[in-house]
Amino acid sequence: MAAKEDAPLAALRALRAHLIKGKPVEVEGEDLVFRDASGSELRRLPKHSPTAYHSKKLDKSYDLLAVYTCFKHADLSFSDYVLKCREDKAAMVSTVDKKELVAFLKGDIDSSPQILDASGKPTADSGEKDRKTTTKKTRDPEDEARAAKKRRLAQEKENHRHKHGESHKTPQELKQDEQMKRITDRECVNRTRTTVLDAHKTKFDNVVKTLELVNAETKEKIEKASKASALMATTTARKEQLPLHRLVKEKILGTPIIVVPAGFSDLFTMLNAKDFLEDGVYVSNMQKKADGHRKQQSMMITHEEDGHVYTFKIVDTVNRFRDKDWRSVVGVIVSGQSWQFKGWKWKFPLEVFKKVCGVYIYNQGSQLNPEIKQWDVKVLMIHPDKRHLDKVAAKEFWRYLFAFIKHKLQ
Structure with a gap:
């Protein structure tokens, strides 16, 4: 180990030592502040200063803020962790690096092959040596x-x-x-291992009563648990038996809303969405405009599913939405651009698709937007030269939408 530890390694070890002691860490402006139990400042480091912990896939190290944010939100799911990283404006630690980094910061492991020194070599051996030296020095x-x-x-x-x-x-x-002889000379044998097993009573009425009481209490608990399970099973069965048209009518206030892209260059807009959703036919925006059709602010469409007719409202803007309107939004046709969700009630696309059914439709041969792969949306394809496949895509759209609605409302 070098006489003076390099800065990235020192920063990582300083943060680890502080977290293992259970002391608080705060983000203040551009710094990461280490405090003691009383809240007094102990140390301050730039939050974007690099550490010695490197990514397995990318040839780069994580900064202090990314490392601390990963530790702070270690118990969250991946999607919630991504949202927290965006809120804290911190770089995201990849899934393959997260587990080992958290284990190192907690003190479960003392070194990692991903911790590199200034020369780019792993510090595992030196870490083992330091640990042995420290143990030897701190012996009582x-x-x-x-x-x-x-x-x-x-x-x-x-x-x-x-x-x-x-x-x-x-x-x-x-x-x-x-000394032992003096003790044994004074010993007086009271009971042996044989005599201690002898019982003066041949009846154990008290023991029997205790067992009967315990059995009665156990039986009562089992009966109560069985009744509760039966009631829960009945309630669940009733919920599952409730038809979809009843769920939509009773739990969605007003007409269910589907949002479509607002850009004229998008595959589906207010001009051609009705043809596709009602009739399963794709007509380009250029063709609709050439035929004299004009864009409407909103429109109603109907769809029949399992013998019941459903009515949906189609819009391409949410600027004037109130809470009642947001509760009625059930689906969105995705353009592939995150700015489509500007002005939405939910800040990030990942949050949107937890509440609303997302469907992305694209032409075969066109390039799939990379962001789509990170979103929880249904991807459908239509063929520019095989119009009979439009009906297949439309049918799949409705199947996915109704499955999402049923899961959400139950």
């Missing part, structure tokens, strides 16, 4: 004294036996034998 002086005394007595005993033979006892052993 009293323990050392006891160990030395034990070694000295053992050596004296060995020398005595070597000199006088194995059968000859040391003065200390003779003294111990004398």
